[in-house]
Amino acid sequence: MAGVEKPELVTAADEAALEVAFQARVDAETRIEPRDWMPEKYRKFMVRQISQHAHSEYVGMLPEGNWITRAPTLRRKAALLAKIQDEAGHAAYLYSAAETLGTSRDQMLEDLHSGKAKYSSIFNYPTLTWADIGTIGWLVDGAAIVNQVALCRTSYGPYARAMVRICKEESFHQRQGFEIITTLAHGAPEQKAMAQDALNRWWWPALMMFGPHDADSPNSEIAFKWKVKRQSNDDLRQRFVDMTVPQADYLGLTVPDPDLKWNGETGQYDFGAIDWEEFWRVVKGDGLCNRDRLDARRSAHEDGAWVREAALAHAAKKRATKSAA
Amino acid sequence: MEQAASNKATPMNASADHNDALFRYLLRLGDTSHILCHRLGEWCGHGPIMEEDIALTNVALDLIGQARLFYQYAAEVEGKGRTEDDLAFLRPERDFNNLLLVEQPNGDYAKTMARQFLFDAWNLLLFRALEQSTDARIAEIAAKAVKEITYHRRHSSGWVIRMGDGTEESRTRIVAAFEQLMGFTAEFFHMDDVDRQMAEAGIGPDLETLRAPWMADVEAVLAEATLDWPSATWSVLGGRHEGRHTEHLGYLLAEMQSMQRQYPGLNW
Amino acid sequence: MTTRKEWPLWEVFIRSRDGLHHKHAGSLHAPDAELAIQNARDLYTRRSEGVSIWVVPSAQITASEPADKDSLFDPAASKVYRHPTFYTIPEEVTNI
Numbered sequence: 001m002a003g004v005e006k007p008e009l010v011t012a013a014d015e016a017a018l019e020v021a022f023q024a025r026v027d028a029e030t031r032i033e034p035r036d037w038m039p040e041k042y043r044k045f046m047v048r049q050i051s052q053h054a055h056s057e058y059v060g061m062l063p064e065g066n067w068i069t070r071a072p073t074l075r076r077k078a079a080l081l082a083k084i085q086d087e088a089g090h091a092a093y094l095y096s097a098a099e100t101l102g103t104s105r106d107q108m109l110e111d112l113h114s115g116k117a118k119y120s121s122i123f124n125y126p127t128l129t130w131a132d133i134g135t136i137g138w139l140v141d142g143a144a145i146v147n148q149v150a151l152c153r154t155s156y157g158p159y160a161r162a163m164v165r166i167c168k169e170e171s172f173h174q175r176q177g178f179e180i181i182t183t184l185a186h187g188a189p190e191q192k193a194m195a196q197d198a199l200n201r202w203w204w205p206a207l208m209m210f211g212p213h214d215a216d217s218p219n220s221e222i223a224f225k226w227k228v229k230r231q232s233n234d235d236l237r238q239r240f241v242d243m244t245v246p247q248a249d250y251l252g253l254t255v256p257d258p259d260l261k262w263n264g265e266t267g268q269y270d271f272g273a274i275d276w277e278e279f280w281r282v283v284k285g286d287g288l289c290n291r292d293r294l295d296a297r298r299s300a301h302e303d304g305a306w307v308r309e310a311a312l313a314h315a316a317k318k319r320a321t322k323s324a325a
Numbered sequence: 326m327e328q329a330a331s332n333k334a335t336p337m338n339a340s341a342d343h344n345d346a347l348f349r350y351l352l353r354l355g356d357t358s359h360i361l362c363h364r365l366g367e368w369c370g371h372g373p374i375m376e377e378d379i380a381l382t383n384v385a386l387d388l389i390g391q392a393r394l395f396y397q398y399a400a401e402v403e404g405k406g407r408t409e410d411d412l413a414f415l416r417p418e419r420d421f422n423n424l425l426l427v428e429q430p431n432g433d434y435a436k437t438m439a440r441q442f443l444f445d446a447w448n449l450l451l452f453r454a455l456e457q458s459t460d461a462r463i464a465e466i467a468a469k470a471v472k473e474i475t476y477h478r479r480h481s482s483g484w485v486i487r488m489g490d491g492t493e494e495s496r497t498r499i500v501a502a503f504e505q506l507m508g509f510t511a512e513f514f515h516m517d518d519v520d521r522q523m524a525e526a527g528i529g530p531d532l533e534t535l536r537a538p539w540m541a542d543v544e545a546v547l548a549e550a551t552l553d554w555p556s557a558t559w560s561v562l563g564g565r566h567e568g569r570h571t572e573h574l575g576y577l578l579a580e581m582q583s584m585q586r587q588y589p590g591l592n593w
Numbered sequence: 594m595t596t597r598k599e600w601p602l603w604e605v606f607i608r609s610r611d612g613l614h615h616k617h618a619g620s621l622h623a624p625d626a627e628l629a630i631q632n633a634r635d636l637y638t639r640r641s642e643g644v645s646i647w648v649v650p651s652a653q654i655t656a657s658e659p660a661d662k663d664s665l666f667d668p669a670a671s672k673v674y675r676h677p678t679f680y681t682i683p684e685e686v687t688n689i
């Protein structure tokens with residue numbers, strides 16, 4: 001539920017005791033709920049993480065939305081519409097979860113629009129062919145699922161519950177993507193080439209979705225302590241690679257990594273070094289679509305302002321006539 | 326066939342003629358649903374608030390579901406081995422028989438909602454009539470669709486009311502939207518030979534009978550929205566019967582059909 | 594918060610099947626109750642998760658204080674006689 005009351009005045013000693021009790025609850029795997037006492041740092045951390053996740057779902061509608069009007073069959077068009085609609089739903093669940101921490105959705109959107117808040121950088125890459133739609137479902141939703149399954153047991157209750165719901169819905173996303181890619185990979189030569197080209201462009205960005213190595217990720221330690229996160233970025237990335245490479249093999253597509261090979265000793269795939277410079281370049285604004293994505297979000301919000309106001313004005317009039325009657 | 330032949334009221338050419346009319350009638354239904362779905366799909370991710378993104382996409386999904394059922398049936402009736410996708414993606418503009426109203430660009434949210442409401446109010450009446458169709462397949466499609474369209478109408482009429490009786494700006498916008506669109510509604514009630522043939526066979530309604538209840542519904546919603554009936558007196562026909570469209574449809578189809586045109590004969 | 598133009602928040606409760614209680618599903622924004630119901634339908638029942646919806650303005654909900662948790666809920670824990678397992682019934686007696 002939303003509605004966070006003003007915390008009562010507490011002394012520093014109280015605060016320290018509360019923090020110990022809080023950590024004990026986290027360690028005991030008790031979920032933290034909105035009205036429970038929590039350290040301000042935890043609240044801020046959660047708002048940042050959940051809103052960033054929400055923004056990713058919301059902005060993530062755009063690259064795929066780019067192909068709704070060009071989907072090649074009616075069946076694909078219906079599936080794509082339903083998939084993107086789900087992403088809007090995911091954004092809504094997540095904004096709600098963040099709102100329980102006392103930050104309004106408007107505030108979060110403002111931070112997105114001003115560039116203060118980030119979203120997953122994968123969505124700054126363009127969707128150039130129909131194969132990109134299949135590849136996004138297969139790789140991007142696939143990577144998101146690996147991340148999100150790990151978050152279903154995160155310490156903040158509303159976030160964990162949103163994740164459970166989202167994970168249930170995600171599985172169709174990945175499957176519809178894989179079905180598209182399978183059709184292309186087993187199709188005509190130009191379709192297969194299209195699929196390979198898409199894999200070439202999306203593979204590395206998909207691996208980057210798991211974030212920097214934990215050693216380079218300043219928030220990792222505290223995230224573990226608060227059980228926001230339970231597995232390292234690198235572990236999750238490895239799991240994704242191990243799951244996905246055999247799927248690429250099945251498709252007869254080549255993963256664009258000359259260093260990729262099965263390691264019999266570790267029972268995992270070894271893979272090449274990620275170009276983190278490229279990652280940071282795109283995060284900081286030098287992706288092909290950063291500006292388009294933010295412009296689209298901003299103008300949707302600004303152009304929609306009068307609609308939202310009209311609905312509020314009408315509701316107020318209705319209430320007025322009701323109470324006058 | 327033999328039965329039909331012995332049933333002397335329906336000679337062979339008459340039944341071929343009936344099939345052709347039915348085929349064309351089904352395409353009108355399928356095209357209208359699909360083109361409107363397409364327009365709504367353009368909003369996806371760009372709506373005024375994410376709750377509306379979700380709502381509009383739901384409407385789009387209902388419409389594409391209806392379109393597919395009509396195209397599939399049309400393909401069977403035609404019996405030339407064409408598929409739903411052949412009908413949607415490989416016919417030229419002049420063969421499209423959607424209502425002119427639904428091909429109109431989205432404009433602002435007022436125009437999209439005005440377009441939707443004018444259409445939903447009519448479409449609900451149409452599909453209620455189609456539920457009674459002597460063609461069992463159409464009646465079945467309509468029975469499912471009526472529930473969906475009832476919801477569409479509730480959503481769009483709610484927005485017309487909120488905008489009409491909202492702020493000065495929303496009122497100005499929704500008034501302008503109705504002025505821009507009302508002239509396209511003449512097509513709702515205009516009958517041609519195909520429509521008459523379908524009406525005689527009890528497959529579809531006499532469209533003229535929908536006029537009074539449609540006007541009553543629209544008037545009631547406009548009244549609640551504190552709006553007057555639009556003053557525009559112009560009206561146009563052409564899309565649903567003759568494939569004479571506004572210039573907007575060509576661009577829509579160029580985009581929609583681009584994959585199938587660029588890569589003929591492939592599976593997707 | 595810069596503006597007060599945001600649509601208010603509603604809590605959504607869904608009955609997933611007839612015969613079951615409504616259960617909290619989540620929240621959403623809507624300008625009025627009617628649109629709250631419609632939005633709830635589109636947001637929380639896309640996969641046939643419901644047959645009935647309640648929406649309540651979030652501001653209308655009064656919740657118990659987490660700080661009162663001990664005094665509100667702990668006393669029940671010692672009232673074991675409210676549970677059937679508290680009572681001893683001879684083994685040969687059945688259907689009880």
Ligand SMILES: [Fe+2]
Binds near residue numbers: 086090
């Ligand atoms: Fe998602």
Ligand SMILES: [Fe+2]
Binds near residue numbers: 087
């Ligand atoms: Fe997804």
